[in-house]
Amino acid sequence: MLHYKDIKNKDNNLDLAVKNLLNMKDPHIFFSAQAVQKENLHHRMSNVFYGVLTYTPKACECCGVINEGNTLIKHSLKPSDIQLLPYQEVPSILRLFKQLFYCKACHHTLSAKTYYIAKDRYISQALKFAIAVDLKKKISMKDIALRYLVSVKTVERVLDTFYKGPQFRPNDLPKHLLIDEFKGTKDCEGAMCFIFSDAQTGKIIDILEDRRNFK
Secondary structure, eight states, X not given: OOOHHHHOSBOHHHHHHHHHXXXXXXXXXXXXXXXXXXXXXXXXXXXXXXXXXXXXXXXXXTTOOBOOSSSEEEEEEEEEEEEOOOBTTBXXXXXXXXXXXXXXXXXOEEEOOOTTBOTTXXXXXXXXXXXXXXXXXXXXXXXXXXXXXXXXXXXHHHHHHHSOOOOOOGGGSOSSEEEEEEEXXXXXXXXXXXXXXXXTTOOEEEEESOSSSOO
């Protein structure tokens, strides 16, 4: 495992190559000559890309104070492992050293942000989008999880994020409903699932993985 001192100097050629490979356009992330490594992670040989995320913030996220006269100072760097799309069925990780900032006004410590990763998440946006696309196909969540080397729970979270159904109030429901139950798959909470739809249009309103109201 490399440390920040090993990757703190940007290599322009490799920086461009890695960003093209990862489809990354964030100018605040850079890569050094030692950016690409092979490491054994969780008993599997993995591709590890070492990057640094740093910039000068305009204001504090917590208190809103403008960064004038070094109100926000660069504190240290914290490494985070971000799961990427697997390459040739080999796990790929972005080990990103994120700049930490200390606010002298509110005494909070902030972490640098990038569009490439959602806040407080440890998978890349590209991986999330790939899972979301496969969720629209006739593929089981288990197979999607195996394809992208993630847990089924991660696939479920992506489903909730991208395809969250509308929240209905009683007054929003159609005048006539069609109600039925059917046998669910093994990963469902109950043996029988519940489905209801608009009797006039046939449009499915919702599917519940357990026909019971509560357990």
